[in-house]
Amino acid sequence: MKALFSRAPVLATVLLLGIWGNVHAAPYTTLDGAASGVSFGYSQMNVKMGGSFGELRATEFHFDPAQPEAAKVSIEIKMSSVDAGYAEANTELAKDDWLAWRAHPIATFSSNRVDVLDANSYQVTGSLTIKGVTKEVSAPFTFKEDGDTGVFEGSFSFQRADFGIGEGQWKDFGIVANVITVTFKIVAKS
Amino acid sequence: MNHHTVGLRDEKLSAYRAYTRSAIILHWLVALGMMATFAVGFYMAGLPLSPNKLQVYSWHKWAGMSLLALVMVRLAWRISHPVPEFPTSMDAMAQRAAHAGHWLLYFLMLAIPMSGWLMSSAQGFSVVWFGVLPLPDLVSKDAELGAALKQAHVILNYTLAGTVVGHVGAALYHHFVKKDSIMSRMLPLARRT
Numbered sequence: 001m002k003a004l005f006s007r008a009p010v011l012a013t014v015l016l017l018g019i020w021g022n023v024h025a026a027p028y029t030t031l032d033g034a035a036s037g038v039s040f041g042y043s044q045m046n047v048k049m050g051g052s053f054g055e056l057r058a059t060e061f062h063f064d065p066a067q068p069e070a071a072k073v074s075i076e077i078k079m080s081s082v083d084a085g086y087a088e089a090n091t092e093l094a095k096d097d098w099l100a101w102r103a104h105p106i107a108t109f110s111s112n113r114v115d116v117l118d119a120n121s122y123q124v125t126g127s128l129t130i131k132g133v134t135k136e137v138s139a140p141f142t143f144k145e146d147g148d149t150g151v152f153e154g155s156f157s158f159q160r161a162d163f164g165i166g167e168g169q170w171k172d173f174g175i176v177a178n179v180i181t182v183t184f185k186i187v188a189k190s
Numbered sequence: 191m192n193h194h195t196v197g198l199r200d201e202k203l204s205a206y207r208a209y210t211r212s213a214i215i216l217h218w219l220v221a222l223g224m225m226a227t228f229a230v231g232f233y234m235a236g237l238p239l240s241p242n243k244l245q246v247y248s249w250h251k252w253a254g255m256s257l258l259a260l261v262m263v264r265l266a267w268r269i270s271h272p273v274p275e276f277p278t279s280m281d282a283m284a285q286r287a288a289h290a291g292h293w294l295l296y297f298l299m300l301a302i303p304m305s306g307w308l309m310s311s312a313q314g315f316s317v318v319w320f321g322v323l324p325l326p327d328l329v330s331k332d333a334e335l336g337a338a339l340k341q342a343h344v345i346l347n348y349t350l351a352g353t354v355v356g357h358v359g360a361a362l363y364h365h366f367v368k369k370d371s372i373m374s375r376m377l378p379l380a381r382r383t
Contacts (some may be wrong), residue, residue: 014286043245044244045244045245045318045321046250046318046321046322047248047316047317047318048316049313049314049315050314080298085314086313086315088239089239091239100336169240169241170241172241175241175243175244
């Protein structure tokens with residue numbers, strides 16, 4: 001009898017832990033815009049430069065660690081929140097030759113597929129739209145749980161000419177190289 | 191053996207009252223290089239952002255780093271080789287002033303490219319020498335420090351411009367007014383005998 005009574009709290013604990021566990025395993029559905037960031041690297045006269053976008057938000061976010069293939073994400077990045085590393089460049093990027101952000105204020109990424117590469121490592125493939133041009137890109141990323149948040153980190157590169165970024169006098173890749181590397185850290189809550 | 195040879199050459203040089211051929215070449219390379227780089231710096235500062243501006247800035251930095259290396263070679267040569275003495279017609283005060291002027295010039299020749307390199311680092315632009323050799327950032331990116339260093343770079347350059355005017359003025363004064371050999375001993379085509 002005694003043994004039975006002592007089993008009850010154990011059982012309760014196990015059940016509670018089970019629910020607790022389920023809460024944690026719940027899909028991540030909300031992107032934390034303040035904690036997340038998108039940065040980029042480019043090469044100017046063979047000098048490595050860095051920049052970032054200050055404002056991004058998710059119009060759709062769903063990542064279930066138990067079902068990563070079913071994940072879906074759509075992200076919007078405000079082009080005018082760019083910092084390319086120096087004030088003159090930030091002013092220049094507003095122009096039509098670069099991001100033309102009056103006509104195209106938002107760049108979007110919308111996932112079409114998520115593949116599992118390894119334990120905690122995945123690859124998302126989707127449509128990247130910048131300056132009205134849409135191209136498919138794939139980005140490997142890692143996922144880890146940090147407290148009650150999920151952290152997704154990855155990178156990919158694209159060629160700026162594919163999106164008409166840097167036209168006119170800036171077309172020469174000897175000044176600003178064609179390859180732009182994007183690095184992202186997305187922090188999401190359930 | 192080597193030491194003996196150098197000793198002999200020094201004797202001859204002091205007899206000719208001339209700088210070594212290397213000292214003369216280094217002097218004129220640095221002089222022409224600094225004037226050209228100064229002119230480019232003066233021209234580029236007001237340019238609006240364009241591919242041309244980025245190229246001109248890069249060339250200015252590459253030239254500045256080349257001059258820094260050249261000035262260090264020159265300084266090593268200056269320290270390791272005796273310079274011809276001043277003529278006795280120069281009083282102690284004038285000799286001290288000439289020495290002070292020369293060392294101020296050496297200080298500025300080093301401080302100007304160093305301040306440029308520092309300012310470039312602080313503004314977040316690494317220097318990649320001729321687009322090939324990445325030089326280390328001397329300080330991390332800091333906009334305020336970058337602005338202060340830019341100001342230092344400009345002030346040092348105008349100090350150099352003023353000091354060079356004094357330097358050239360003194361040389362011409364010696365040549366045309368005092369009619370001594372001070373200037374001709376640094377001229378590239380000076381008679382060596």
